[in-house]
Amino acid sequence: METVTLDTRPVKMRLNPKKPRTKPRPASNRRSGRRSGAGPKTQTLSRELFASVSNNHFVMSSLFSPLTLRGITLRNRIAISPMCMYTAQDGFANDWHLVHLGSRAVGGAGLIIQEATAVAPEGRITPDDLGIWKDEHVPFLRRITDFIRAQGAVAGIQLAHAGRKASHSSPWKGGAVVPAEAGGWTTVAPSAEPFTPEEPTPHALSLAEIRQVVADFQAATVRALAAGYEVIELHAAHGYLLHEFFSPLSNHRTDAYGGSFDNRIRLLLEVVEATRAVLPEHLPLLVRVSATDWTEGGWTSEDTVALAAILQQKGVDLLDCSTGGNVAVAPIPVGPGYQVEFAERVRRETGLPTGAVGLITEARQAEQIVASGQADLVLLARESLRDPYFPLHAAHELGAAITWPDQYLRARPR
Numbered sequence: 001m002e003t004v005t006l007d008t009r010p011v012k013m014r015l016n017p018k019k020p021r022t023k024p025r026p027a028s029n030r031r032s033g034r035r036s037g038a039g040p041k042t043q044t045l046s047r048e049l050f051a052s053v054s055n056n057h058f059v060m061s062s063l064f065s066p067l068t069l070r071g072i073t074l075r076n077r078i079a080i081s082p083m084c085m086y087t088a089q090d091g092f093a094n095d096w097h098l099v100h101l102g103s104r105a106v107g108g109a110g111l112i113i114q115e116a117t118a119v120a121p122e123g124r125i126t127p128d129d130l131g132i133w134k135d136e137h138v139p140f141l142r143r144i145t146d147f148i149r150a151q152g153a154v155a156g157i158q159l160a161h162a163g164r165k166a167s168h169s170s171p172w173k174g175g176a177v178v179p180a181e182a183g184g185w186t187t188v189a190p191s192a193e194p195f196t197p198e199e200p201t202p203h204a205l206s207l208a209e210i211r212q213v214v215a216d217f218q219a220a221t222v223r224a225l226a227a228g229y230e231v232i233e234l235h236a237a238h239g240y241l242l243h244e245f246f247s248p249l250s251n252h253r254t255d256a257y258g259g260s261f262d263n264r265i266r267l268l269l270e271v272v273e274a275t276r277a278v279l280p281e282h283l284p285l286l287v288r289v290s291a292t293d294w295t296e297g298g299w300t301s302e303d304t305v306a307l308a309a310i311l312q313q314k315g316v317d318l319l320d321c322s323t324g325g326n327v328a329v330a331p332i333p334v335g336p337g338y339q340v341e342f343a344e345r346v347r348r349e350t351g352l353p354t355g356a357v358g359l360i361t362e363a364r365q366a367e368q369i370v371a372s373g374q375a376d377l378v379l380l381a382r383e384s385l386r387d388p389y390f391p392l393h394a395a396h397e398l399g400a401a402i403t404w405p406d407q408y409l410r411a412r413p414r
């Protein structure tokens with residue numbers, strides 16, 4: 001049976017944020033101090049606690065404790081959320097991707113998840129998306145993973161198919177539908193229904209084409225392994241193909257892939273099985289879902305909990321809980337940590353480890369999410385664009401131990 005090992009042991013953290021330690025501990029102590037015995041599984045650190053304890057006292061940092069998923073240990077609970085850079089040509093990565101992802105590995109994150117990387121050319125959101133549909137894509141991706149690993153971070157990749165939301169131009173090129181004559185293509189979906197009435201109608205996938213999608217995800221996984229990624233995340237969120245299948249708002253099929261809950265999640269489960277079948281036992285599989293469509297009659301958080309329990313049985317190791325994206329206009333209560341409740345609920349009701357994402361921008365906020373047991377991993381997107389070194393800065397603010405790159409040691413706060 002496949003098992004998930006969750007290392008929730010906390011590490012020591014210096015209180016009295018931003019007050020420098022008088023003498024840095026030797027590296028050997030730091031390392032042993034990172035695993036400071038069996039603490040409670042979860043722990044709440046309030047602002048008051050931070051404020052009330054003197055400089056000489058220590059508490060534990062959950063954010064900077066390692067997380068083990070199967071045979072892979074992340075050095076801390078901060079992941080860089082997948083973010084499209086719209087900077088590829090014919091799916092090929094280039095220096096931008098190396099420097100962008102590499103900088104965030106230098107910045108101290110435990111896991112770097114590469115942007116939505118298309119498993120098929122027609123699965124790209126834009127012609128500028130990264131891809132992994134041919135072997136030629138692998139060598140440059142290998143450079144990226146080698147660099148990330150050399151910094152002590154783990155390289156993950158988000159495998160994606162954009163479904164009916166494909167064939168658009170990049171945001172700074174206007175984001176409009178790209179017609180065939182300008183290099184676009186006919187999009188595919190569970191049903192022949194466009195995302196908005198203004199967009200072209202997608203082609204409803206036949207059963208044979210659905211089998212090809214599953215095969216594409218599997219082949220992409222094999223290439224991702226050849227490229228050195230140690231974490232695979234399946235993109236089943238934000239209104240892209242896998243989400244389009246499980247949401248009742250976009251799936252009106254009458255065959256084995258539509259109608260009931262079991263039918264609508266069938267494609268995702270087949271992709272999970274195909275991916276897991278080629279993933280070595282020691283490598284974790286993550287799935288990003290939109291935990292709710294935020295729309296009456298759509299996918300709900302109850303559905304997500306039911307799906308999570310099934311995914312757990314299928315060998316998924318962590319559910320990355322985002323929301324929305326399948327409805328052009330939905331009432332989303334956007335605010336700090338507004339999606340954390342979904343990660344918390346899945347974790348509480350199924351025991352499946354979860355990732356929280358969405359407007360997590362502060363060190364103490366991230367610490368609190370992990371310490372209070374709302375999620376096992378915190379994913380940062382925009383904040384990590386503002387500050388690639390967020391983990392280094394957060395460790396300093398929280399007083400937690402973190403290893404700075406040797407090349408940057410002279411800048412380490414003391």
Ligand SMILES: Cc1cc2nc3c(=O)[nH]c(=O)nc-3n(C[C@H](O)[C@H](O)[C@H](O)COP(=O)(O)O)c2cc1C
Nearest residue numbers: 081082083084115116357358359360380381382383
């Ligand atoms: C530039 C940019 C590109 C993004 N691309 C992806 C992507 O490739 N895959 C994905 O699942 N989410 C993508 N997202 C969403 C983020 O991963 C994240 O879920 C969202 O931005 C909320 O987190 P934040 O508040 O920390 O930015 C993207 C977000 C941004 C800002």
